[in-house]
Amino acid sequence: MRPGEHSAPVPAAPVAAPVLAALEGSQHKVGSHDQLLQRSSFNSLVDNLVFAFSGIAALWLAWLILSESLHVGWYLVPFFVLFWLILAYLVLPRVHKILTSIYVPDYFIGRARTSDGLLGDPINLAAEGSEAQLIAAMSGAGWIRADAVTLRSSWRIITSTVFKRSYHKAPVSPLLLFGRQQDLAYQQEVAGNPAKRHHVRFWKCPDGWLLPGGHKVEWLAAGTFDRAVGFSLFTLQITHKIDSDTDVERDHIVATLTESHPEVSVRIIEDFSTGYHSRNGGGDSIETDGNLPVVDVGKVKGAALAADQSAEARVAARERRRPLSIVLGVVLMSIRVVVGVLTLSLAVGDRVSIIGEVAASLPGGNASLAALFVNIAMAVTAASILLYAALSALVFRGSNRARVTVMGLSVLLLAGAALGFFSGTSVTLRGDLFGLPVDILVLLALSAQNSSTFSRREASPAPSVE
Template identity: 50%
Template sequence: MYKAPSRDVTDSWLDHGFFVLGGAASVWLAFLLVGESFHLGWGRLWFSFVFWAFLAYLLLPRLHRILTSIYVPGYFIGRARTSDGLLGDPVNVALLGTEPQIHTIMDSAGWTKADDVTLASSGRIVSSTILRRSYTEAPVSPLYLFDRQQDFAYQQEVNNTPGKRHHVRFWRCPDGWLLPGGHKVDWLAAGTYDRSVGLSLFTLQITHKIEQNTDVERDHIVRTVSQANPDVLVQVIEDFSTGYHSRNGGGDSISTDGDLPIIDARRVPVSTEHAPIATDSRDRRPAPTMMGAALVAGRAIAAFGLVMALLTGSDVTFDNLTDPGMTTAALAVVVAVVLLFGLGEVFLAWRVFLGSNGARVIAMTLSSASILLQAVDYSTGTTHISLEAGLAGLATDILVLLALSSQRARIFAKRQRVPAVPASVVSRRVAS
């Protein structure tokens, strides 16, 4: 389970600095990539794909995140947010009840719990969409409420393809939190209908396009749950928010009348043997953390490769890093230093993967120092950065900084674990 960490002003300023530097460095990398494209020619399809991926999944999201931190309110306004900080889908359902009761009513209503977003599930949804194969547990992209992504999501596939589906995300409300107007609820949810797959208007990422009238999906969720569970009660807060027409984080038009139904599942019985232990989305290791750890490990592999090159007498390595007349003792010192650096990077990558905030900060500090040194050398003309010389290393440092300074990596690293609630305790709570 997750316990909110105490706020540390110094850590906050450090994170802001790393975050902004990552954005600036990504703009510089985009400039370098465009420059390289003129030398390669735009006919190189692979390079165009790499540039689009960098633009859509790294540069534009980081720029959006910097801007939205300035103009998007940080308090609850009835909208989820994307990981880039853009306003996402409307929050259109509230619920009362325990987590096991929520799972029970959704299962009985014919909804399927979505898989978490992993490399394997992401690859499967891409192949299933292209080949039009069924994937009833297809993952949904993360949206944020209360500064964290959904705790879980449910969906109903349409026409045996994940390209079209009903889906709804759920967030557990903080202890003691009340809706505007003073209503007490345990969960908030955002339900929309995916009608097709396309490109995001704001980031150019591949994403699902949703149906404009989100009230239809809201009413579908309430209807299926109510019909399948006679113990469920529903009340509606009319005009909870002003009816509006807007766009979600992918640029799709959305509209709603502003009503908010509250599904009361507190009377729903739950089989104790199937009662799950309460979970929290912040306890799951996010993709940016795994990516950052993998990139740091990649630097370690590069260091070990350099050691091998030094030991085998690679001409290229000696030309760049050593004096051809270097003594054996001096060469041994260079090898030892590089080897120790590689071993340190392995340990650092492992600690980053485990969620150590200190290791995350050290990794970002090393990458930031490397980026700034290369920027100074580049600006003074001391060095030239190209695909053949230096660009790969610079890109790795920038990617490490982007990944580990992201909101998801920061929240995971700063979480404080408390003992999980035993299943027997959960069962007693459900029964009561």
Template identity: 45%
Template sequence: MVPEGSATGPSSTVLDGWFFALSAVVGLWFSYVLLRDGLHPGWPTLLLVVFWIFFSYLVLPRLHRILTAIYLPDYFIGRTRTSDGLLGDPVNLGLLGREGQVHTALSTAGWTLADPVDLRSSVKIVLSVLRGRSYAAAPVSPLHLFDRQQDFAYEQEVRGSPSKRHHVRFWRCPDGWLLPGGFRSDWMAAATFDSRVGLSLFTLQVTHHIDENTDVERDFVVDSVRSALPGASVSMIKNFSSGYHHVNGGGDRIRTDGDLPILDVRVAPTGPDPVKGQQPAPRWPSSVLIGAGVALARGTGYVIAVLGLALDSDASQRALAAFLVIAAAVDAVLAVGILAGRNWARLLLMTFCSVTALAAMADWVTGDGRPDEFHGLLTVGGSVLVILALSAPAAREYAEDVRAEASTAASAS
């Protein structure tokens, strides 16, 4: 039984794909508008900062997601992938052992479990870098393997600097999964050394840059564990991959000899899993909060405009005020529906915002108008932001999860 008000099935999937592609097109166009207007003298130059944030953190990642889905294979090739779909750091280490044994081995060797990436830890690492203060458990950016991000990561800060650190990410291997050649491993890991903070070559985002010789970091992890845990053994799969030079998702050069060590830590005692690795996911994905938040903000703006028109006796102004009241009510209903996981609300709000964005884009193409005034930029930018946020996989998966939970509860009753 499908809960009332859900929008599922092939038609919803097609719409999501269309919105995902449309968001890249209108996002690229609006980025150009911001850049164009930001080059004007005076206060509009502040738009250059907005352009960098919008283009680097929203539009370029969306373009990369679309393109890499076309040309990159979706199976194990010994490389991780970034959240944008780009090839990330090389997978250069395997481990045998239970999760508790891996945690024991790393902590015994002096490694610190990294904090999960959330608002608190993100702000803390930015402040640590700016102030040059230590943050031994600083979060590491998510990389994906087996179609999911790392289960946990460990790190060692260098001389109390958050800009330089040894770090290694871990992924649990799927049940029954074997490495190419039939080799077994319980965990795969990617070990690299962060050498400095800078801008990514491919996304222009602020990121850590890694040292080119990833084999040195791979061997450092193995040696540190074996020194702290004498019973740990290591076997080497020679020429597991061809030795190569390449770049990762941040544009950093990487070099490896292609060997893959398998570190056996099954001699380590199994302790309790750290609490950090078991924190519950937030109730709402950030993309859902952004989409609903923009809708509520727009509705609030309509209400403020209505208050300004309330004193006007002109009939056309009163009609406009009535329209804005209805628009504010619709935005409020859609925002609540999106937070509640209603797929129809998500699709309907993206439809309304698509009409607004495409109309503004058509005016710009035909030369009849351009969103160069502040309120025009704000209106169109909000619409583009909603499409980018609510067409993200996390927003769609949230609606699907809510629908599945409701369906399970209905079946049980």
């Protein structure tokens, strides 16, 4: 620039506007993210409150069934069985879930957890290698991949156990580690008896995750031996009872792998945990020396897995799958709708006599006013049935708002019934079989953790990016 000349003001670069717009957009995204977090926190609060309330309601239902069974004579046995089913599969699991969320650590302590939150089998084995290599190693060692837990496989293992028929691919109950159920499960049936079997569950470790002490492994596993079928000490459910010496089963698994695959190597993490004896989620005694064998199957040749067969793909598919609790809740709601339609149809058919009864209770026996009251009541009832049916369809599709609305309605109905019960009004299941019990069961089903996760999957906030 020459002396005496003045520089003209430099205009803002064209990129400034897009940058400002991007900043404004990022602020909008941050605001949206904060709103999603607030909504998620509110939903979690509602779920936790309803979860606890439904546990209390389930206790009440169990008490009503028990008290009813004492006044029905020879029907006592069916009512007692119903009481046990409600207690073992609804009440006690819900109570354990509430309590264990308070006192059981939600991080790795060397134990798997049951779906009810109880401490399950000990983690007594680790592995290194790809999923394909692990599958090839286990199959080559004589282990059978267990079927997934479904209604069909559950019924088959029941009948196989009762009639002592072999079921070499019998399902293994889910245990949780890293917040999810096992990725792989294998078993070896003993003498064709599904009540006795070796079995092991595998979980793939998260990327970059280290064991206490800084040890890196790719898989963790829990291996135990089923010795019989019996009742769970903590929930009274029918389940497999395991042998207490889990180290024997751990060593059996390692031996089958090393004997069938010479290329498999093993190293021992000594004192991985202190040696201890405890109980698992079924109440069975367990003991271990605290050592953790790490089986390296990295040299085993495994067939390439299809993209939809990997552990990650199965986890993603499981998260998208509609849980049984949602299906059960919708079925119960549908029963409510059908009963409501039948009741309303009977009322419409008996409309004349109903109007007469209402008119008799009015001053002067005003039939026109009675007819108006009855027509309004029937119209409101029909609208309520239609609304409930629409809500059931939305719940089935995964609407969280519909699920919360139904839970709110159930809470109000149950609170009203409880208020009447504690005020001296008689509440009997025989007189309200499709009312109070169904409302409690709907609440239990829709407040289950699987139902909440499924319904809130699209509303969950995306992870923030720093």
